[in-house]
């Protein structure tokens with residue numbers, strides 16, 4: 554498997570840089586804050602928690618709580634994973650065999666592309682276009698379908714552009730999948746986060762029996778350290794196949810993380826309200842910034858999630874720009890090269906409380 558460029562870049566710089574301006578997760582919480590939120594019953598579960606193995610599918614109460622995010626589905630339609638990443642690995646490894654055809658939208662979080670490639674699948678990459686506001690192009694997908702197309706992989710709200718899929722676009726895509734009997738793997742890790750909350754888009758798993766919806770505590774809820782993710786799917790045989798693969802990976806989830814996730818999801822309205830407020834406030838500041846520096850940057854305002862993809866309009870390469878910024882001001886951006894994207898873009902993150910401070914450092918750098 555090829556090196557996961559984005560994760561390798563973050564391994565190198567994330568924990569040594571002072572100003573993280575490219576984060577893809579919302580502001581986090583202290584563990585004590587989550588425990589304070591607990592109901593009496595949840596407090597009891599936390600205090601009496603035994604650190605033994607947990608149920609391979611995930612704690613039944615946690616699965617029940619997660620299923621509330623998927624209208625029409627029950628806890629039996631949920632399989633928990635160690636983060637979203639394990640879910641991507643298990644789902645795409647189970648679904649895709651050698652010589653299957655897969656359609657993936659790019660630029661993308663690398664595992665969405667890399668795992669199908671590692672299975673020696675025939676992969677068609679459909680590049681989202683900035684001129685089209687990074688929107689999904691259903692005609693291109695329709696034309697790319699082959700008799701052996703097994704799966705279409707999407708991610709909305711999208712990393713790195715922050716574009717969303719509209720309900721009518723999703724429904725048309727699912728009609729295509731139904732017509733050609735294609736699985737739809739839908740990475741929805743940024744669902745419920747963003748300026749418009751994007752509550753409108755129904756999870757793919759609720760709309761299509763061969764739809765898999767990927768969710769996680771990491772992004773919208775701001776709790777990546779829990780390493781709790783999940784896949785919702787109507788097809789229980791598929792869920793079982795992924796469980797069989799999980800048996801070779803994490804086996805089961807961390808017991809404390811399960812209870813903390815359960816508490817957080819019970820109080821999700823409060824958590825999402827805080828995180829969405831940070832995102833909206835930061836976006837207003839970014840609007841002003843990009844207006845002021847329009848000669849240097851061009852961006853399409855994100856509609857969901859907490860990242861955006863900004864074009865650097867200078868003749869200088871964006872890699873060199875990011876490198877100079879990091880060395881001089883200790884501010885971390887993500888250059889497009891970590892996505893294997895050819896444009897002179899970088900990813901900016903606006904889910905964290907200290908984004909205005911990071912942006913001030915970027916301004917200082919530009920004005921020096």
Ligand SMILES: Cc1ncc(COP(=O)(O)O)c(C=O)c1O
Pocket residue numbers: 577635636637638639662708712740742769770771772777782
């Ligand atoms: C689109 C997308 N999917 C999956 C993941 C993996 O999430 P996790 O860290 O929770 O495993 C990420 C993380 O950046 C992501 O951006």
